[in-house]
Amino acid sequence: MLEWPPEYVDAELLTRAYAAVPAERKDAAFRDNQKDPRDTATPRGMASLLQSLADGRLLSSSSTKRLLEILSETVTFSDRLQAGISGGRTLGA
Numbered sequence: 001m002l003e004w005p006p007e008y009v010d011a012e013l014l015t016r017a018y019a020a021v022p023a024e025r026k027d028a029a030f031r032d033n034q035k036d037p038r039d040t041a042t043p044r045g046m047a048s049l050l051q052s053l054a055d056g057r058l059l060s061s062s063s064t065k066r067l068l069e070i071l072s073e074t075v076t077f078s079d080r081l082q083a084g085i086s087g088g089r090t091l092g093a
Contacts, residue, residue: 009075 008014033039041049049058056064 008017052058053064053067058064059067
């Protein structure tokens with residue numbers, strides 16, 4: 001089971017924790033993940049999902065607004081989704 005403490009937002013701490021996991025355990029987890037059909041999103045599919053969310057086609061307007069707020073306030077590493085949005089745009093704009 002994956003434990004994800006909030007401190008892992010610190011990239012250095014996360015890197016050290018990852019390095020402490022034995023290679024055999026990482027390999028087994030990878031193999032298990034590859035067998036799981038639920039995690040099969042494509043980049044195009046995720047972009048389509050986010051566009052549908054931003055266009056208000058998935059949730060009520062208040063739920064859409066709240067979810068977009070949560071997404072924009074979520075702290076992630078610099079190479080994640082928010083980092084890939086160009087031109088000063090945000091997930092909610």
